[in-house]
Amino acid sequence: MMEASFGHILLLPFPFQGHIMPFMEMANRLVDAGFTVTFANTDFNHRRLLAAGNGYADNELSSSGRRLRLLGIPDGLESDEERKNVARICQVIPGAMAAGVEGVIRSAADEGRPFRWILSDQLMSWAVPLGLREGLRAAVFWTSSAAMLAISLSIPKMIQIGLIAEDGLPKKHAVFQLAPGVPGLHTAQLAWNNAGSNLADKSCVFSFVLTNNRATADHAELLIFNSFEDLEPQALSLLPSPVPVGPLFSADHHPTGSLWPLENPSTILRWLDSHPVGSVLYIAFGSHTIFSEAQIEELARGLELTGRPFLWAVRPDLTAERRDAAFSPEYLKRIEGRGLLVGWAPQRRVLAHPSIGCFMSHCGWNSILEGLTAGVRFLCWPYFADQFLNETYICDTWKVGLSVGHREDGTGAGAGGGEMMLVKGEQIRKRVEEVMRDEEIGKRAHVWKERATQNVNPSGTCHENFNMVLNVLGSTP
Structure with missing residues (x-):
């Protein structure tokens, strides 16, 4: 475990619930370890998070003495626009949020608490070069399966073998399997091809994916995954120095990143x-x-x-x-x-x-x-x-x-x-x-329960990996 040379880290999640929740737990764990964290949502999601009653008050955690600041950055969409439209999000947010991200970085420096790192969602890696220009180091957190990112990073291979065109659209209706043990995907199921309702939307999402892939490959010092080695050994082996730290769930003493109002359970x-x-x-x-x-x-x-x-x-x-x-x-x-x-x-x-x-x-x-x-x-x-x-x-x-x-x-x-x-x-x-x-399905489900639980125990691999992440984030260049 690192010692007390703690720094300030900017966290930037993709503006969907499934990304915000593991990012918020990452933020809470970094704060527990002694870091100061600024959690930058879109304005829209920032307001939802505060309104949801998850233990936040006045943009800070309600518990005293903690170092987690919550803020919002305009996402470039109108107040009444549909924010479940993936293509629209991908089209607008890089340009709309760039100035806000730069402003947050410079304001922190002006206030005497400069950021040391930007920890970006892989789908927000377009912002990493902004941080690098201001002297920050960069880490990337992928909140889905390692297999999904491995496939995404294999876009040049899919183009080369004639499976997809230069704009990401299918040239063949076929199943692509990157390697044995990695799930195969029909070309219609590639993420950019099922995230839009028309060809322009699909091409827009594809371009967004390529931008983030380049930024990740060029600049990320750490590539962190919400997964574990037993779960995806083949996919993880195909990635450059992956650090699996999952399953990353909200601890009982941590407020969650849920955007939905809490109900009495x-x-x-x-x-x-x-x-x-x-x-x-x-x-x-x-x-x-x-x-x-x-x-x-x-x-x-x-x-x-x-x-x-x-x-x-x-x-x-x-x-x-x-x-x-x-x-x-x-x-x-x-x-x-x-x-x-x-x-x-x-x-x-x-x-x-x-x-x-x-x-x-x-x-x-x-x-x-x-x-x-x-x-x-x-x-x-x-x-x-x-x-x-x-x-x-x-x-x-x-x-x-x-x-x-x-x-x-x-x-x-x-x-x-x-x-x-x-x-x-x-x-x-x-x-x-x-x-x-199906009794066999039930038996296998029990086996996976044991494997997942073992990984997050103090002696588990992912627990050790998270301590390694803390050490790197706390190190000096």
Whole structure:
């Protein structure tokens, strides 16, 4: 562990919930180790974070004596613009936020507390050269799977072999596998090809990825991952000096980076207490998945058909349409006592509850790590970005879950760069029964729970790696 020559670090997360949460835990751990940290969100997310009631007050942690400052930088979008539009975010934020990032760096220097490091989300690596020009050193934190970054960094190879064009769009409809043990991805599932609704959007995201890849390769002294060696040995071996420090979850004494208002978990946990061990299906699709009204109705019907108890986290914006038919008074009466619908659940506590038997998930990386650590089965329903690769890990590599549904071309039930396939209620019921009755899946899930837990113990590899990160960040050039 490093000694007391602590410095000031600027943290810059990508402005999505799944990136902000591990970044906030990184910030809290750095502060615990003695560093001073400035956490720079977009203005929009900064306001959401403060309003969510996660233990923050007046841009500082409410607990006294800590050194974590929260601030916001304008993201260049109008106040009423949709901030789930990935292509729009990628198009606007580098130019819009550059001056704000430079201003934060220079203000800190003027105030006599200059930054020593910029610790950037890999998807915000465009900002790293700004820090270098002001004398900062640079580290990069990748919050998804190592496999996803390894594939992203292999774009030149995909172009060379004629799989994708210079603008990232598919030249072949085929599966690309970087190496044995690394999940293969259909060209329609490459992150930039399923993050936009038209060709211009996809090309914009692709250009954004290339910019960040170049900055990472050219300038990052540390490449940190929210993963662990047992989980992705092949993918990590393909990357330049990776430092896996995961699973990186919020410690009990740390405020979280959630942008959603906290709800009293006691009602949910009491409800879980009333059900047998391993009996409850938990359904949550992260902060960005959007379903059609028809799919919500089919999902609601499928859950009812299972006859099993279920807890469903239903975001207010889970569909852009009306949900009256799915959650009519008659439906709510039929599932009373067996189905619990909530706006937002304390997911880690829910997954760790003994009554949870299966997690129906969008396959976001944070959710996967939480589910693996809890030892639950998965039902995979990916939506966009890296989630299709994560589904392949779950179903084909680790074999701890099943896919909800597949297209004939193999691209799954999620968006995949096009319209989502409608999964009928009867198919949902069937897949729930298959995964809940598969004893081998249950056994493998338990094994992964033990492996994940061992990695974050004081004697674990990721614990040792995090101490190495602290030493490097505290060192002088």
